[in-house]
Amino acid sequence: MVEPTAAQLSVDGTVLDLEVERSVEGNDGIAIPRLLADTGHVTIDPGFMNTAACESSITYIDGEAGTLRYRGYPIAQLASQSTFLEVAHLLIHGELPSRAELEALAERVARHMQVHDGIKNFLRAFPRDAQPMAILSGAISALQTFYPDSVGRNVEEVERASVLLLAKTATVIAYLQRRSQGGDYIEPHKSGTDYVEEFLRLTFAPQDGAVEVDPKICRAMDLLLILHADHEQNCSTSTVRIVGSSQATMYASVAAGVSALSGPLHGGANEAALHMFDEIKASGDTVDTFVAKVKDKSEGARLMGFGHRVYKSYDPRGAEVKKVADEVLRELGGNVELFDMAQRLEEIALSDEYFIERKLYPNVDFYTGLLYKAMGFPPSMFTPLFALGRMPGWIAHWREALTDPRTKIGRPRQIYTGAQERAYVPMDARG
Ligand code: CMC
Secondary structure, eight states, X not given: OEEEEEEEEEETTEEEEEEEEOOSSSOOEEOOTTHHHHHSOOOOOGGGSSOOOOOOSSEEEETTTTXXXXXXXXXXXXXXXXXXXXXXXXXHHSSOOOHHHHHHHHHHHHHTOOXXXXXXXXXXXXXXXXXXXXXXXXXXXXXXXXXXGGSSSSHHHHHHHHHHHHHHHHHHHHHHHHHHTTOOOOOOOOSSOOHHHHHHHHHHSOTTOOOOOOHHHHHHHHHHHHHHSOOXXXXXXXXXXXXXXXXXXHHHHHHHHHHHHTSTTTTTHHHHHHHHHHHHHHHTOOHHHHHHHHHHOTTOOOOTTBOOSSXXXXXXXXXXXXXXXHHHHHHHTOSHHHHHHHHHHHHHHHTSHHHHHTTOOBOTHHHHHHHHHHHTOOGGGHXXXXXXXXXXXHHHHHHHHHHOTTOOOOOOOOOOOSOOOOOOOOGGGOO
16 A cells, blocks of 8 residues: 655755555555665665565564464464464465365375475485484475476466475475484375374374374464464565565575574574573573573573564463463473473563563463473474474465565665775785
8 A cells, every 4th residue: 555755754955755655554664666766875774673575465463462463363263263274275375265175275285295205315315313404495495306397487386386385394394303213204195184193193103104193282283383374574484585586486485484494593492492491400500590691691691482573572372382381291291390490481581670671572482392392303303393384474475475566586785884996916915
């Protein structure tokens, strides 16, 4: 939505009338398309603290109020009433699916969970203890070479790539875990399966493939995937969009998103939070002394799983994870001691001036590691699980950018601070 002049900017005597793009909810945007041409200036905004890169109708966050909605639906309602594949359809296509649409999607995904032998061999090429996010990124990029009829930009190929990425990423992640635990692959059933149940079977079943997946674990996994499914223009999603803006394939763009997600300030925070709980326990520190270290900053410690660029109140996803962690951990009997420690840490931080002043609250990653560990995932697999959950969001954003007539290749400017022109110095003349 563009409205006539509502802002003005004066630069060295040149006055620019700027249009304001109105949002449906949240921040409006001041458009500066002629800033460089008319004034010779660019803007600088490290970390994009104030900069919108696009319009989007997928996800809405109000960080002050702790609101998160996918396509208008509050996250708490989706968490309690829907399933991951239903949410994937919602994010990618904009509406909740009919029963027939959901069944068709589930069947199509089930049919494509098998991966090509070339991908199986690719995964075997790495040491069993290799960092799985590095392999995952490579495997997703390599997938496109086996399915060349899904790399085009027409409707059918884009739809095919979306289904293949949802289906095959689950299998690749399950295989990564099996290899890291010393096992070999088992084959997906190709029909009539529930996505999350099949993912858990492929991950945890013994070599004969027969296992009864605990419905409570299945539901908890489904919920965790829903909570991670999208989060508007975060670091990995922005990466997907910017790579896609060069007309790179959906696979190449999503593979870049996986790499962005691997960092400890983004998707890697779930693993870092669990290490932090383990270290506090092993070091004999009390939670109070650990919080004092974080506030002191001299050791560079951060309270992992706390703080967020957008949320300045409790992350609504964190609240949902905490509820399910409480139920599942007490029932499975795993990690209760660490869960109690995490809750104590949260309590101290939330009543401490350092955290209050900076509006630092638990985010989605604070409790997820505890849950994943209790389900049987090793810490190195936590971030791949985040990637599996985020897949529908990455796909939805890539597709939204593809069909947005305003999409241009992403190419920021810079403020140059290097040497001015100087003459080349021959080797012998260098001091
Ligand atoms: N522990 C201690 N202090 C913190 C923390 C923390 N977790 N997070 C921020 N601060 C302090 C920071 O030191 C700074 O203090 P000061 O004003 O004195 O310099 C102030 O709060 C603002 O921090 P910032 O780093 O400028 O904030 P940001 O918006 O650039 O960073 C963040 C956001 C998520 C990277 C950061 O809060 C952080 O590093 N958190 C820990 C890692 C984490 O849990 N990441 C998961 C994010 S949610 C899942 C996802 O989307 O991937």
